[in-house]
């Protein structure tokens with residue numbers, strides 16, 4: 001489970017892991033001018049399969065628009081490069097990190113003169129929020145840090161510099177003894193975790209913050225909405241005041257890295273029965289059956305590497 005693999009795809013060429021380096025003068029290092037994706041490839045009986053490849057690459061190409069940064073590769077080229085990198089590194093399952101950044105030309109805040117560099121890293125990354133998180137659930141706390149206000153940054157884009165806000169949230173949570181923080185938006189409504197979207201089950205209905213609550217438009221969030229509706233649950237995207245976290249029957253995080261992780265305690269108060277709830281478990285079962293290629297892929301979410 002090391003943060004390592006044999007090769008990194010770097011501007012269209014494979015280079016050995018240790019040689020994929022940049023100069024200290026790259027623009028992104030100084031001003032956070034990068035965009036990235038997080039994707040998982042799962043082990044199936046037909047070899048590794050990338051989960052929602054198309055949607056992740058689409059978001060990767062959309063994220064840099066407010067930065068006026070144009071990624072010099074097409075959707076098709078990036079999809080193929082990701083599949084090639086997994087095959088080249090011989091993974092059975094892995095986490096995939098495409099990254100585009102403004103490179104080295106000159107410094108100064110307006111980096112539009114700098115070249116855009118693109119890399120794809122892969123490595124084997126296990127359970128993001130701890131070994132027992134998926135089955136046992138995690139302890140979380142509401143952060144004293146707010147998510148970015150509308151019209152400040154671009155919450156819907158995975159821009160590197162914005163993850164300073166996520167660092168504040170997750171470091172504070174860990175210092176308080178929690179696994180993860182839950183951030184509110186500038187108006188005090190629930191937004192999301194440092195790297196996860198959030199759902200609540202209340203009165204038999206699922207609630208999740210809407211896109212206007214400073215969230216990333218998560219792809220796992222979309223999967224859960226699709227699966228839950230297919231299973232007959234009502235799902236509403238609505239503004240969630242903080243206090244509703246404490247009266248929810250179930251709460252869970254969603255994300256590529258976090259997958260579907262139950263939250264069993266918030267600010268020291270138990271969520272429901274204080275362990276993974278039945279609806280969360282049912283959604284996890286459906287989700288993992290699809291990712292492992294064991295259930296029919298009715299929405300076309302898997303791309304097999306060896307096909």
Ligand code: PPE
Nearest residue numbers: 038194195196197216218219220255256257
């Ligand atoms: N919100 C944020 C802020 C976020 O970073 C992620 C992904 C999500 C929601 C969930 O989005 P999606 O993966 O499309 O369902 N966070 C990525 C980075 C994690 C990291 O620590 O790095 C991820 O899960 O890959």
